[in-house]
Amino acid sequence: CVQKAHICVSRSVGTKVVATQAEDSGKDEREEKAGPKSLSAFLVERQEQAERSVLISCHPKTSEKKFLKYLSRHGDIKKHFFYDSYGTYAVVEFSTQDGVRSLLDAAVIPSVSHESAVPFKSRLLSLRTTGAVNQSDQQPGLQCRPQSTVPISELIQTLARQETVDQQIMCLTQAYQLTEENSRLRFLVCSLLKDIAAAYFPECTVKPFGSSVNGFGKLGCDLDMFLDLDDISGRDVQTPKSSLSVEYQMKRATSERAVTQSILSVIGECVDQFGPGCVGVQKILNARCPLVRFSHQPSGFQCDLTVNNRVALKSTELLYLYGLLDRRVRLLVFSVRCWARAHSLTSSIPGAWVTNFSLTVMVLFFLQRRSPPIIPPLDHLRQLAGPADRSVIEGNDCTFVSDFSKIQLQTNTETLEQLLNDFFEFYSTFPFGKMSINIRKGKEQNKPEVAPLHIQNPFETSLNVSKNVNSSQLERFVALCRESAWLLQQRDAPPGRGRRRDPPGLGTGHPAAAVPGGRSQKSKEKEKGTGHANASRVY
Ligand code: GTP
Numbered sequence: 369c370v371q372k373a374h375i376c377v378s379r380s381v382g383t384k385v386v387a388t389q390a391e392d393s394g395k396d397e398r399e400e401k402a403g404p405k406s407l408s409a410f411l412v413e414r415q416e417q418a419e420r421s422v423l424i425s426c427h428p429k430t431s432e433k434k435f436l437k438y439l440s441r442h443g444d445i446k447k448h449f450f451y452d453s454y455g456t457y458a459v460v461e462f463s464t465q466d467g468v469r470s471l472l473d474a475a476v477i478p479s480v481s482h483e484s485a486v487p488f489k490s491r492l493l494s495l496r497t498t499g500a501v502n503q504s505d506q507q508p509g510l511q512c513r514p515q516s517t518v519p520i521s522e523l524i525q526t527l528a529r530q531e532t533v534d535q536q537i538m539c540l541t542q543a544y545q546l547t548e549e550n551s552r553l554r555f556l557v558c559s560l561l562k563d564i565a566a567a568y569f570p571e572c573t574v575k576p577f578g579s580s581v582n583g584f585g586k587l588g589c590d591l592d593m594f595l596d597l598d599d600i601s602g603r604d605v606q607t608p609k610s611s612l613s614v615e616y617q618m619k620r621a622t623s624e625r626a627v628t629q630s631i632l633s634v635i636g637e638c639v640d641q642f643g644p645g646c647v648g649v650q651k652i653l654n655a656r657c658p659l660v661r662f663s664h665q666p667s668g669f670q671c672d673l674t675v676n677n678r679v680a681l682k683s684t685e686l687l688y689l690y691g692l693l694d695r696r697v698r699l700l701v702f703s704v705r706c707w708a709r710a711h712s713l714t715s716s717i718p719g720a721w722v723t724n725f726s727l728t729v730m731v732l733f734f735l736q737r738r739s740p741p742i743i744p745p746l747d748h749l750r751q752l753a754g755p756a757d758r759s760v761i762e763g764n765d766c767t768f769v770s771d772f773s774k775i776q777l778q779t780n781t782e783t784l785e786q787l788l789n790d791f792f793e794f795y796s797t798f799p800f801g802k803m804s805i806n807i808r809k810g811k812e813q814n815k816p817e818v819a820p821l822h823i824q825n826p827f828e829t830s831l832n833v834s835k836n837v838n839s840s841q842l843e844r845f846v847a848l849c850r851e852s853a854w855l856l857q858q859r860d861a862p863p864g865r866g867r868r869r870d871p872p873g874l875g876t877g878h879p880a881a882a883v884p885g886g887r888s889q890k891s892k893e894k895e896k897g898t899g900h901a902n903a904s905r906v907y
């Protein structure tokens with residue numbers, strides 16, 4: 369029996385689909401590649417891979433061998449993997465773009481009987497099988513790479529098996545960090561989005577930023593991306609030497625913000641109407657940073673698309689650099705982010721709570737305040753910058769060194785356990801009432817304005833990145849820091865005197881206390897009584 373496979377171009381079908389998050393579980397096999405590659409080099413490499421890749425929906429029982437054999441007719445396959453997200457998908461990277469072109473040329477237009485399809489061809493495809501299926505074609509199922517974190521209960525058990533807090537922190541980071549495959553999938557989604565935007569702006573790119581690329585991303589985190597139109601921005605344009613030259617006639621708007629809004633409005637509409645797999649599109653054009661939010665169903669990513677968000681890319685680059693300077697930076701940031709999420713200090717819903725970005729800056733500041741410091745202040749990184757690093761965006765000095773080898777670190781041998789404990793201690797006594805957290809100076813500064821929590825935006829220095837945080841959320845943060853420091857210290861306290869000494873790695877005082885199932889009785893009791901930790905006792 370012959371089983372023929374062919375690819376159908378996935379098209380946007382005019383039905384409403386409810387957006388939900390992908391949820392699956394399992395262990396990740398990581399191929400973490402160390403080495404201080406600059407963020408821009410990393411972006412270029414991943415973008416280039418994504419351009420040579422396609423995303424194919426396929427039956428879970430598809431024969432991998434036949435699938436690859438069929439695709440290989442179109443070109444050499446460099447890498448492929450399968451994953452589950454409302455169905456099984458394959459990411460296939462060809463060695464050259466010719467492979468993609470050949471496959472797309474061979475793809476057929478699906479016939480849709482009850483609905484009408486939008487005639488937009490993309491690199492999101494479906495594998496179709498025709499002909500009788502031989503019994504021997506029934507496969508045991510494709511090996512799928514998980515794209516979401518392990519269930520919390522499983523993580524707690526894994527953490528409990530570790531001997532030291534340091535091991536637990538490493539284990540937690542291993543379980544939560546983005547995998548190589550998830551990172552590739554994020555770039556592929558950006559590249560698919562670029563194909564839509566390129567209908568209007570052929571020179572554009574769509575770049576990921578934020579936790580998808582800064583080294584602090586957790587599986588399942590949102591996909592922040594921006595439409596980069598820098599090549600057609602008119603910036604850095606050289607005045608022609610000849611006496612005659614032509615220029616483009618361009619429509620004008622009252623401000624850059626108005627241009628951004630109109631671009632996002634149109635692209636948002638295209639994503640909504642034509643983007644296969646893009647559902648739940650919301651245009652949030654009146655935000656400080658206008659954006660289009662939607663779910664990309666085949667990947668399960670919640671996407672935020674902005675335009676020309678160059679300062680955000682700079683802060684991403686800075687976080688990326690700090691994360692690579694010392695391995696403890698990433699490990700501590702993961703622990704603190706996980707702890708905060710588990711205690712509902714952070715949320716995926718915007719509100720008066722501290723954001724992951726603010727928390728990360730707080731960890732960086734804490735590490736700058738160690739003695740000796742583990743990472744240098746931003747001003748020091750600025751002093752080390754070469755001429756090529758110079759960057760001024762909308763009047764903000766965003767210059768800092770990009771060459772890692774120029775950065776000399778001091779010797780600090782503190783353990784992760786010590787740092788985690790001291791992080792909680794540090795912020796349980798930090799004078800939030802008077803002082804601002806400032807990673808540019810590496811020192812707290814007098815607060816320039818009234819806000820419960822003031823964290824200076826590293827590049828737009830007149831802004832407070834935690835402006836949204838209200839006093840009750842800050843109080844909860846401080847109370848939980850105090851309690852967590854106390855819990856961690858219980859591990860070292862002698863038994864007796866009413867204190868329970870937990871076996872190493874099994875106590876409430878280890879990072880498992882950071883996850884809901886690992887919460888202390890004290891915390892639960894507090895929450896039961898008051899609805900949240902009773903922060904007023906802290907002050
Ligand atoms: P998660 O999505 O929560 O995992 O973390 P994230 O770091 O991606 O945060 P978020 O999606 O909220 O924001 C994306 C990026 O935008 C951040 O990494 C920052 O680079 C930038 N960003 C977010 N909030 C602010 C802010 O208040 N000020 C500035 N300057 N940049 C911000």
Ligand code: MG
Pocket residue numbers: 578579580589590591592
């Ligand atoms: Mg994000």
